[in-house]
Amino acid sequence: MTNVFYLVLRRMRVPLIIVTIVYTVCTSVLALVPGVDANGQPTPGMGLFHAFYVISYTGTTIGFGEIPVPYSGAQRLWLTVSIYATVIGWSFSIVNLLALLQDPGFQNAVRSARFNNHIRGMREPFYIVAGCGETGAMVCHGLDRVGLRFVIIEPDPVRFEELRLEQFSFDPPMARSDASQADSLIAAGLLKPNCRGVMALAPADETNLDIAVNVGMLRRGLPTLARIQETDMDTAHGVFLNDIVVNPFERFAEHLVSAIIAPERYLAREILTGLPGMPLPEAHHPPAGHWVMCGYGRFGHAITEALRAFGLTVSVIDHSHYDGGQQVDIKGRGTEPGVLAAAGIEHANGIVAGHRDDRRNLAIAAHARELNPDIFIVTRQNQRSSAPLFEAFEGDLAMEPSKLVAREFLAVITTPLLARYLAYLRNQDEPVCSQLVTKLSTLRPGYVPETWSLVMNEPTAPAVVRQIREGVEVTVGHLMADPRHESEPLWLKPLVHARDDKTMINPGKGLRLAEGDEVLFVGSAEARRRQEFTLVNDTMLTFVITGEDRSSGGLLWRWMTQRRAHSAARS
The missing domain is CATH 3.40.50.720 (NAD(P)-binding Rossmann-like Domain)
Known part of the structure; x- marks a missing residue:
């Protein structure tokens, strides 16, 4: 807030000096002007304290009256002068204050101060979205849908005001500045340890290149996802190994050829990289x-x-x-x-x-x-x-560059293991891809299923980690079982299992999990919610492993146990 206070003191210096002088002169003179007592006899001046009290309620137009005794003619004359002088002084100060509040420089200073305070207070992992046009807005809504925080940098004042009307689940920090400048990225939290990456989505390729270079120099190793449209600029981004470049035109050309050669493979990719909850993409056969x-x-x-x-x-x-x-x-x-x-x-x-x-x-x-x-x-x-x-x-088929880039970025950010599965899918024949499409279509009929990664650690899967440390065998199949009915599977499918540098595609149910493993699943939102119960609740995890209820549990567990008993009785 240093800049804000500096602007206030600089712009309000003259009005404050005028008000101070007016109050000082009016109070000092009134303190010396003789008054009269109840009998009409002259008395000494009322003194500084009483004079300041009278000028205070007179200058603010409160007007308590002549107390404790009527004033003398000289006091009334000076009070008349004081009334107009203080009103003029306050009016001049208020006019200057209103002009200051409407000044663009002051508004930018206040906005920057709020932005900096918001950035300093962020403790959650977040991404920086540099350039928030149509593509950036899609990316932000996608991040918001999966619960990831983000910071917006947008230089266009018109677009900046439009972004303030966007409906997000939280109030994202937004800065109206040029993201190609290193200071803008630093102010947006680039150097904070919880910054997970930068998405360069400015309209100009040169700006996105500058952003990638700045990020690479200031935070080497931090992923940068950049949209470019000039083919000859691809190599410039390759200097930094963590850059992910998406050329929407070349990417769509690859998709179109893929749809001609292998329509089932193309459809499987469209489903896996689609936005969860959206209608399933139609099958195209160019x-x-x-x-x-x-x-x-x-x-x-x-x-x-x-x-x-x-x-x-x-x-x-x-x-x-x-x-x-x-x-x-x-x-x-x-x-x-x-x-x-x-x-x-x-x-x-x-x-x-x-x-x-x-x-x-x-x-x-x-x-x-x-x-x-x-x-x-x-x-x-x-x-x-x-x-x-x-x-x-x-x-038959529409190419929307902003939507293509947004989907590509969201797939990489939310589920990094998905890139490995898509690389595997690129080499599969049509019958295999057709079976995958059939399976994906049944996980959430009519809609794109969710994809999520699970890491076997204490924050994500505390119950699984405790069982593994006790020597209990926990498999991928246990994470696929319904905690309400251990014999029924959830509507999900494991796609990738990663341990250290080794990756297994389509892991089987019998694969034993170890602490630190990461598994990529695809399935319905309901299946994901039920799986979370198994990950955090020891009783439910024990139930899906052994099929035995070893604890009376709480109200939720007893309710689920009774529901299973009623279901068994009806069957």
């Missing part, structure tokens, strides 16, 4: 054959190169790159008459509308559907506000 690419910017480059690398033929339509020596077949944007027909749209298997303008992409897609009703349509959605238009069009 066809092989001839494709038409509208727009040859960074997105168009990535899509065209990926499709051609797979052996597909692509006709590229673009206006600005046609005369620049690029691999553009037809000059145009795709909305002009005859351009799509010249690209062979009547016989094409798929089309990608990949311009930066959402309405242009929708116009291209609608025209392509008129010319070829069976064509597979991929549209690029740039703004979240355009979602109702794309939903009304009902295209």
Whole structure:
């Protein structure tokens, strides 16, 4: 708060001096002006204490009256002068105070002071989100949904005010500053030991690069998740080994090719990296054959190169790159008459509308559907506000860069082991992926299931750790059992087991756990809640291991025991 007090003292120095002088002069003169007694005889002045008392209630317009005796004419004359002088002094001070409160510099100082106090008081693990546009807002809501804290740095004043209206479960610290400056990152808590990582989501790739470099120099080893769109900047991020770079255009191109080659594998990845509680993604089967690419910017480059690398033929339509020596077949944007027909749209298997303008992409897609009703349509959605238009069009596959990056970052942050499972999934054939999709779809019918990691330590699984230390064999299957009915499994599936540097994919139920192990599960929210009872309650863990109730337990345990007995009686 040092800057706040400094601004107050500097801006209010003259008004405070004026008020002080007015009160000093009015009090001193009134103390010396002779008065009169009850008989009308002159008396000495009332003194400093009584004079200050009279000026205090006179200057504040309270007005107690002439006490204890009526004043003399000289006292009334001076009090009249004092009334106007103190009112003018207070009015001048109040006007300056209001101007100070509305001053942008003072508001920034107060905001910075609150931000710094909030950062100093944070004890929970948190992430720094540098740049909170559409992608950043999705990431923040995803972190908030899983109970992770975050700090926002946003330089745009309009966007900053919009973020203050976002509904989060807690009030996140927000700073209106440039995250590419080292001081901004330090003020946001970069050097605090409970800072778990930085997400660089600024609109400009250069800013994200600066953020990654600053983090790498100030906190070497701290993960940095950066969004970039220029391919030639990837190597710059690779200097720091903990950087995770996501290029939304190249990543979507990989997904599109994956959907063509192995649609079941693509669907499994979409489910595993989806936001929990959202509707299950639809199965897409993009066809092989001839494709038409509208727009040859960074997105168009990535899509065209990926499709051609797979052996597909692509006709590229673009206006600005046609005369620049690029691999553009037809000059145009795709909305002009005859351009799509010249690209062979009547016989094409798929089309990608990949311009930066959402309405242009929708116009291209609608025209392509008129010319070829069976064509597979991929549209690029740039703004979240355009979602109702794309939903009304009902295209086959939409690419939303902000959503793709947000999902990728959240998957890495919330479940680090998931990356290992996705790497394993990349090498699996379609029958295996189809079985996985069927299993994932039944865990939480109609909705994307949750993924979570469990570490066998005292904070997360105290009951399991105590049993392991006593020599009791605890397996993965015990964590999959329903604590209400030990013979019934929970609606979840173990994906990865990690111990030291060793990783096991799809661990079996008989795998014995050791202290420090980490297990990645996927399942319903209800299954996760029931599993937590087993992790922290010794009685429930003993029950799922042995099937015996060795303790009368508390009210909850007795209620569950009675419920099991009633269920057994009905069966």
